[in-house]
Amino acid sequence: GLPANASTDDAEPTSLTIAVSQEVDSLSPFIAVRLLTTNIGRWMYDFLTNYDPKTGETIPALAESWDTSDDGLTWTYHIREDATWTDGEPVTAEDVAWTFNTMMTDPAAAEANGNFVENFASVTATDEHTVEIVLNEPQVTMLALDVPILPEHIWSQVDDFGTFNNDTDFPIVGSGPFILTDYQPNVAITLEANPDYWRGEPKFDQLILRYIDDSDAQVEALRTGEVDFVFGLTPAQYQALQNEENITVSAAQGKRFQAITLNPGARLQDGTPFGDGHPALQDPVVREALVRTIDRDAIYEVAYGGLGEANGGYIPSRYDTFHWEPSGDEEIGFDIDEANRLLDEAGYAPGGDGIRVGPDGRALSFRFNVHGDNPQYVQAAEMMAEWAREAGMELRVEPVSEVGSLLDEGTYDILTTGWNVNPDPTYILSINLCSGLPTELGGPYLSDAYYCNDAYDQLYAEQLSELDPDARAEIVKEMQQTLYEDNIFVVWGYADQLEAYRSDVIASMTPQPDPGGNYYGQDGYWSWWSAVPVGEEDDAAAGSGDDGSSDDGGSNTGLIVGIVAAAVVVLGLAVLLLRRRGATADDRE
Amino acid sequence: MSESIQSAPILSAEDVHVEFEARRGGGRARAVDGVNLDIAPGEIVALVGESGCGKTTLARTLLGLERPTSGRVLHRGAPLAYTSKALKRFRRDVQLVLQDPSGSLNPRHTVYDAVAEGLRIHGDVPDERERVADALSRAGLRPPERFFLRFPHELSGGQRQRVVIAGALVLEPNVIVADEPVASLDASVRGEILALLLRLRDDLGLAALVVTHDLGLAWNIADRVAVMYLGRIVETGPVEKILTAPEHPYTQALLSVLPEAPGSPVVLQGEPPDPTRIPSGCRFHLRCPVLASSAAAAAGVDDACRGTDPGVLAGGTATQVACHYAVSLAPSEQSP
Amino acid sequence: MALLEVSDLTVTYRTAGGDVPAVRGVSFALDAGQKLGLAGESGCGKSTMALALLRLLPKTARLTGEIRFDGEDLLTMSWGRLRAVRWAGASIVFQGAMHSLNAVQRIGAQIAEPIRLHSRAGEAAARKRAGELLEHVGLPARRADAYPHELSGGQRQRVMIAMALACDPKLIVADEPTTALDVMIQAQILTLIESLVAEQGISLLMISHDLSVLADTCDRLAVMYAGRIVEEGPAAAVFGAARHPYGQALAAAFPRIGDPASRRRPQGLAGDPPDPAELPPGCAFHPRCAVRLDHCDAVDPSLWPAGSGEGARAACVRVLPDDGLSLVPAAKESA
């Protein structure tokens, strides 16, 4: 029941099939938190703003433009007039207001993105195309409100947002470049191009997400052409596919860092210690010595097949504004001799079995809990254990399925961890605040490492109120340096994102950042929206005119150019503001 | 109650009843339904009867392997205690020999182990080897050393039964209870084993209760015979008397169907009766040829046959019969 | 003419432990309407012989000799012809009725099966005949719907007999038909067999280890020992006045109640039954023989007319002229 695509009426519909393995948690944007479903949400529903594919800066989307009051508490968004729902209704300010108001009033609707509206005082549609949001306090994420705007005329009929999964009526009414037309759980999800999308119709008629659990099976399916796009390749697969005909591989700089955390003594906010972390790790010398035994380069060379970047900075180098890395003397690099020297000096003499014993008589033998399902972590852990042994420390690698409980109870010495980092680093920085520690035993908390350093907290507060982007970036870098020097949250580096697609199906696609970026999991829908089927390259080049003439209220080249231009204009503004990324895609393990 | 001036019974059953929860639902089986039986030292008693009449159950009860539902078992005049210690002591004195010698021997134990098992259980270890050798040679396995390390499957049936008997003898018991000791053996071998039992009685003064369905066997070795029918002893007395001049119609029928018996066989119709449903009156009356032939009616006991239980026979060595008809013919002979 | 004529039949089982000669040259004849009893102790080859008669032995058995049934040699007969002879010509009653009946088929169907096969009768006719047969052996026809386990041992044996009668065979082979049964039921079954056989003029080959039972039922008796017939003759002659020491011992093993000779004097045969795989040289019985002669381990006598009664024969050196010394090989003589 889809409006046929005019340009491909006669031909077989072109489709782009992506192999996925993650399950759908919900198709309701109020609930969906997984990478897959938040991505689909982006393709189905427009947001107020979007990110530029090249730079990652904020650009207009549903909101054509916006104003903010001087005190930064009132934000007014001007909603574009040419946006329509796929059932023909126009997208209005009412829809925007309804979406936010629902999240503010109904806890069930706040499940996924509630953190965006926590600070909202009111959201009102002042007219059909203007929304006004009043805040309680200034908020940095106002231009990164990654919240899908929902059609009020449909969603207002839902009784219980806690149980509504938006997967009963197809096609699902949306406003994005794609329309979700079919969902067979764990078989496939089908999206079709929205011919009326204001930014222009996608070139592929269909976007199909096909479930293939096994990563080897995914690659085999790519080889046979059953799917056209595969992501999350292993280095070996990447290398194997590199030389294959009709397949293009891509290694993009990672958004994610890999790290270990050393238990500095788990404690509550009031300082009450708990858990049974090894006391020696509270000694900075031991921590430094331990970090000295880690050969980051070797890890990326071996475990990641050379497809990644060894780096100690907290924010991946992909985000060069905020990225910091130690230079020269700052570096606590691989030096086992130094580690031995440090430990000797500090009085950790080797015991009978070659393992050093602390002054308190406890051997430097640490539990090292590794995510058992992450082969690279396991491999790196095994390497670290061997290195540490050379410095007289024992790391007992204990793979676990889930580290949450160890963290809860503070019953670990060393843990592996890793976070996806979004363009705005606020959230990822906040997890290391003292206020992230639990207030009571078993109570909720944010911390990932029981890190608590007043100097760091101080800097965090400073960067929150620093409006000058460069100055803010400086502070953020300083925070990273503090974190680095404390040797509690020890980042190894950033693995590349490895993807491959069939070049006999997809002629071109826009990566993010462009060039050299990734296709899947973008902040935006650029790759799929821009993907050009093989054989339609010419259409695509000349095609915008076509689209303009055949689409009623659709987009045209001019508009796109305008938007891009507007995006450039907005760039400055965006940098001015601290953005707090709605970290729906943050996916810590 | 015993008329005999022989020494007191070494093992006796006193009004023993044994009931079982019948196998597939359906009430209780009165496998032994009131039995008095005495075994005097040096006496061989044969217990004969049809399949399922309760012979084995009675034998097991006498050995303390089954507890009587009511009544008691007396060992040298003292009631049997069922504590494990008392039973263990009792079992030095009373031994069991089973029908199937192949089954009675653990296929993984050597002859030596099998014979010495009793000694080991009772902790008599010092001269074990001599006693095992002695028991084996008594049982006719000579020279015993040749058999020590054989496994049961390397022996013939007769030899196996001798091993079992040796295993019983090694504890120097006074009574042997043999449950169909030769039923699974070839006719030619059978005689040898029976001769062995007789010899043991003569040499060692062993008393024996031999359970069998073979009347010829009783004739071969027993002093006294007790005929059992459906949980009761229906006729008992010296072998010569019971097997040549039986009074109970059941015993008569049993004898008449022996191949070499004179006259036409009295084949009882129907299957062996069911211990879960014991008829009232005389338990044999439904199949009784005397009752059927109206001889009983002529003697005027037919109502008694159908309605009155002839009662439980007493122990001792006297000739007794539990039959209204037989009693009516010779009332003076009967003790109540 | 004899209905069944077995001459020089041998059966050898091939096993992992070597060849087992279970039947070693057996010859006998059975006339129509005659009842022959075959006795012998366990393992002497009785069942093997019975099965050999219809070539029912497992593949590991090798047969030689000749079995003439109604003039045809069963050993060289085609399989098709043999199948026709089976049951319709000669049927078998086995000892263990529980195991010889298919436990999951109703007995009626099992009786009807050969009827339908051999007389090409229809389903209904076969069922009817099965019912009649059951009545014939003293079971109500409605028991045709019963499964074997619902019957008692005696009843099952009757079913086997009814089944054996199903195709009006000329010969019934009864292999220990009463061994596991109680005295009283044994008597019932024997009476039944006797009357049926007499009534229909069927020949009977009855196998048992109980010489007294056979003597009571059969016209003639044959005694087997270690795969050979060692004594054969009219029933009374064999049971009452056997000439072979084994035959004598076997007869004596069954006491006569009331006979003071056997009172408190059980008669047995010393020694162990022979193992067919390792038979002693010469007369297989000589190690257990009480009247053994010196040369018994060298001479293996064959059946020789002996004893009272018509056609009575025995295989013992003592019945031979000059005690069979003429048969002793030269080597032995000089030793």
Added chain:
Amino acid sequence: MADSALPTAPVPQLAQSVRDRSGVRRLRYYGEKLGGSLVSLFAVILTSFFLFRIIPGDPVRTMTHGRPVSIEQQEQLRRDFGLDKSLAEQFWTYLTGVLRFDLGESFQYNRPVTDLIGDRIWPTVLLVGTSVIVSAALGLWLGVRGAWNHGSLGDRVNTGVALTLWSVPSFWLGLILIVIFASGLGWFPTSGMESTGVEGWERIPDVAHHMVLPLVTLVAVVYAQYLMIMRSSLLDEMGSDYIVTARAKGLRDVIVRRRHAVPNALLPTVTLIFVNLGFVVFGAVLVETIFSWPGLGQLFYSGLSVPDLPLVQGLFILFSAAVILMNLVADLLYPVLDPRVRP
């Protein structure tokens, strides 16, 4: 069978009461079996409650899994899941839930576990059902052939192949089949249950096409069991006296086999098939995962990796219930097939 029935000749006038009693006995037998199953089921329900509570870790933490959730949100979830209640209360809620077929809400799918199971059960039933039918048919057929010609070359090859396949880890076999037949030769799709966009009747050949490799994998590792059981029970039967009787009746070999030996030998095999069925469902976890077959096994695997406790718990109950049910069916079926054990 073991307690060989004592000869019980019903005296005619007692026949009626015997029949009544057998009715009662039958009822009692079925009652006992049913009761036993219910007890087992209850034990499983009980176990699963405690089993999944000894697992360390806080489900809410598992759920919120690195999302920027505020502390209030975490507490709200805790309330939603009833984790703030006492253990007894939680158990009661759980128990009443299970009795109403409410197995809770999956963490990762945000849907009732029962719904998820409802979605996924049919692909599993299709795959497992077909595999059981195919492997039973194949196993039984080869088993019969093997037993009848036992010791022959064909029999030895057959047994050898079956045992070898039985020794193969099924997931490994699946991978290799994919490499050879899907990506190498391109005969079959690499994974999934159907192609996208195929509608109507065409779905049948499409699904069949997708099912070939998973089916082969499943059958390959399972059929050996049926083969071995059938072969050995048939060999058992072949030595029986009633087979000699049947041959003595003049029946042809094929008939003896078909009418007497096989039906008797089938008895133990059939029960095995049913008892196995419950486990095969579970064995499908590996194959479904390798082939991305959208069934319960794959669901279970996905639940394992989170771990999604309500889901895993629900499937645990389901799989156990399947085994219990199949055992019950086998128990109830056995008397139908074998008159000897009829109550």
Added chain:
Amino acid sequence: MNGLVWARRRRTAARFWSQYRQNRAGVFGLVVLALFVLTALLAPVLTADNALSVTRPPGSPLQGPSADFLLGTDRSGRSMIDLIIWGSRVSLTVGFWATFISIAFGTLFGILAGHFGGWGSSLLMRVTDWFLVMPSLVLGVALAAVLGRSLTTIIVAIGVTSWPTTARLVRAQTLAVEARPYIERARALGGGHLHVMSNHVLPNVMPIVLAQTTLMVGSAILTESTFAFLGLGDPTTASWGATIQAARDVGAVSSRMWWYILPPGIAIVLVVLAFTLVGRAIEGVLNPKLRER
């Protein structure tokens, strides 16, 4: 006497062996098994000191077969042959220990349940039944979560979930043995429960247990690989299952690294098959009814 007993035992063993030898498949299984056991025992001798090192491996990661590394290298640059050799240690250890637990429990409970009738036995059997219906993998998951992912966990999980099978088998055999007259005879001789169980039941149950043991080692090794596949194994140990899993982790199948995926699988198949063949051969010798098969 003792000497005689030993001579006797030797004779029994010789007879056992002469019968066993006739089963060609069994002999094949035994040879394969002996090779693997030998390999496992000699692993330290057969491989270099740094064979298992991940920081100083002998080769570079994921190399194809070459003269230096006949079966190529793993993701850390270790020789696949060395890994398989060491893997035999782990896999066999897991197999043996899991089987030991399973057999010990199963035999104990089986004999107890079979020997003591009554409600105690029914209760015990209910418990076994209940263990029988518990999906073993789920139990394994729970155990893995509680005990942590380690070989011990896997051993315990396999042992704990597989003992009911043995228990049922042993119970059935115990019941059969208990029905034999020699038990009655032993009781009549004055033997108590312990005597009957240890002197009569146990020796007669042992053959079944022995055959079951061999069969179970194989299936334990298979189960171990399954656990590894489900991500419940300990990826730091070099069991064959873990090696297959490591191969899957690097995408060896789709990267066409057959040398990484085939050898551990083939090793599993061979060992499991060998155990199965040996188990069946032993069964055949011990149970003459089966011998013809």
